[in-house]
Amino acid sequence: MAGPLLVNTPVLSQSMWIVEIYMDGTDYFLVTVDRFNIEAIMSDKNPPPESASDKEALSQLRDQIDGIDRRIGELISERARCAQQVAEVKQSSNIGVGTFYRPEREAQVLRNIMEKNAGPLTDEEMARLFREIMSACLALEKPIKVAYLGPEGTFTQQACLKHFGQSAVTKAMAFIDEVFREVEAGSVNFGVVPVENSTEGVVNHTLDNFMFSNLKICGEVELRIHQNLMISEVTNVGAISRIYSHPQSLAQCRKWLDANYPNAERVAVSSNAEAAKRVKGEWNSAAIAGELAAQRYELQILAEKIEDRPDNSTRFLIIGTQEVPASGKDKTSIVVSMRNEPGALHNLLQPFREHNVDLTRVETRPSQSGVWNYVFFIDMNGHQSDDTVAAAMEEVSSRASEVKVLGSYPCAVL
Numbered sequence: 259m260a261g262p263l264l265v266n267t268p269v270l271s272q273s274m275w276i277v278e279i280y281m282d283g284t285d286y287f288l289v290t291v292d293r294f295n296i297e298a299i300m301s302d303k304n305p306p307p308e309s310a311s312d313k314e315a316l317s318q319l320r321d322q323i324d325g326i327d328r329r330i331g332e333l334i335s336e337r338a339r340c341a342q343q344v345a346e347v348k349q350s351s352n353i354g355v356g357t358f359y360r361p362e363r364e365a366q367v368l369r370n371i372m373e374k375n376a377g378p379l380t381d382e383e384m385a386r387l388f389r390e391i392m393s394a395c396l397a398l399e400k401p402i403k404v405a406y407l408g409p410e411g412t413f414t415q416q417a418c419l420k421h422f423g424q425s426a427v428t429k430a431m432a433f434i435d436e437v438f439r440e441v442e443a444g445s446v447n448f449g450v451v452p453v454e455n456s457t458e459g460v461v462n463h464t465l466d467n468f469m470f471s472n473l474k475i476c477g478e479v480e481l482r483i484h485q486n487l488m489i490s491e492v493t494n495v496g497a498i499s500r501i502y503s504h505p506q507s508l509a510q511c512r513k514w515l516d517a518n519y520p521n522a523e524r525v526a527v528s529s530n531a532e533a534a535k536r537v538k539g540e541w542n543s544a545a546i547a548g549e550l551a552a553q554r555y556e557l558q559i560l561a562e563k564i565e566d567r568p569d570n571s572t573r574f575l576i577i578g579t580q581e582v583p584a585s586g587k588d589k590t591s592i593v594v595s596m597r598n599e600p601g602a603l604h605n606l607l608q609p610f611r612e613h614n615v616d617l618t619r620v621e622t623r624p625s626q627s628g629v630w631n632y633v634f635f636i637d638m639n640g641h642q643s644d645d646t647v648a649a650a651m652e653e654v655s656s657r658a659s660e661v662k663v664l665g666s667y668p669c670a671v672l
């Protein structure tokens with residue numbers, strides 16, 4: 259066999275190159291290589307030759323993208339002008355006085371986008387883009403103010419941005435009670451608090467607040483929780499002897515820590531964001547927190563997704579003063595108190611079964627007053643205006659000492 263006869267000839271396609279041709283009698287063999295791999299391997303000193311046709315193709319595609327971007331920009335402006343007109347209609351009529359933000363409408367818009375999406379972007383990616391467009395359009399109508407359980411960089415802040423987008427004006431509060439108070443006082447429009455929380459361990463605190471508050475649940479957010487090990491610019495990577503985080507996060511990463519940092523001291527602090535703050539300026543420590551904390555406190559992520567369970571997620575509630583109309587796919591949350599008697603729980607659950615209402619969560623809390631013996635927090639699929647939900651609720655009301663509807667709200671879209 260003779261050869262190679264030719265080296266580095268970009269003739270097969272834009273992505274495949276023939277690098278060698280061997281002759282063997284009348285047969286010949288091509289040795290090809292993926293151009294993009296080659297490009298990655300080659301150093302800047304020795305760049306692959308660019309053909310004139312490749313350059314032309316690239317420049318044509320870029321011109322096309324510039325044109326599309328112009329059109330997208332024009333369409334976004336047109337959409338924003340429509341949202342401004344909606345605001346004018348809302349203002350001049352009594353439709354939606356004080357309710358510029360419409361959670362049910364936003365959920366419908368996002369669901370619609372996901373349903374119509376033909377790819378190649380995923381439904382979630384597409385909805386995320388539209389989430390930001392809507393957030394900016396709403397800010398033109400009226401900037402929305404939201405309080406959340408801080409400090410900055412917590413998973414609750416991440417949930418807040420996921421739900422309201424980057425154009426919302428956010429305010430970090432130190433405690434869950436303060437988030438409730440801030441909304442009740444009217445200094446913000448909404449609040450975001452964790453409810454089924456595998457990270458911050460504050461589920462009960464949120465539920466207890468609902469017992470004495472007239473605020474409504476206006477929405478829910480689900481967040482995949484990814485934990486990361488992060489360090490500051492002064493950290494000596496080889497000498498990490500202390501790792502800060504919230505106790506729940508330390509627990510979630512226990513196996514990973516046992517395997518990777520068996521001798522480091524694990525220090526529990528009040529939040530993941532607090533952990534991130536502490537590693538600033540400490541050469542021998544690291545923190546476990548979310549990506550947002552790394553961004554906020556300018557830390558470097560040393561290892562990502564270190565949680566032992568990859569399906570780890572947390573649910574947050576949006577609290578406000580408005581009743582949310584049905585969006586087509588909703589949940590209803592209630593709190594019910596029952597007298598302490600045999601079969602109380604059975605009596606409470608029976609109407610839901612009879613009316614075919616699907617319960618998604620039942621939580622029991624000790625009563626905080628003598629009147630309520632058992633207090634149950636119940637989440638169900640459906641809106642309180644649905645016939646089945648309304649019928650079940652009526653029946654429950656006749657059996658319980660007290661029933662309070664915490665709200666009907668759209669199921670989390672993203």
Ligand SMILES: C=C(O[C@@H]1C=C(C(=O)O)C=C[C@H]1O)C(=O)O
Nearest residue numbers: 341344358359360363364392395
């Ligand atoms: C435009 C409206 O107001 C707000 C903005 C929305 C949007 O940009 O699509 C949707 C719902 C509201 O939060 C509306 O009520 O339709």
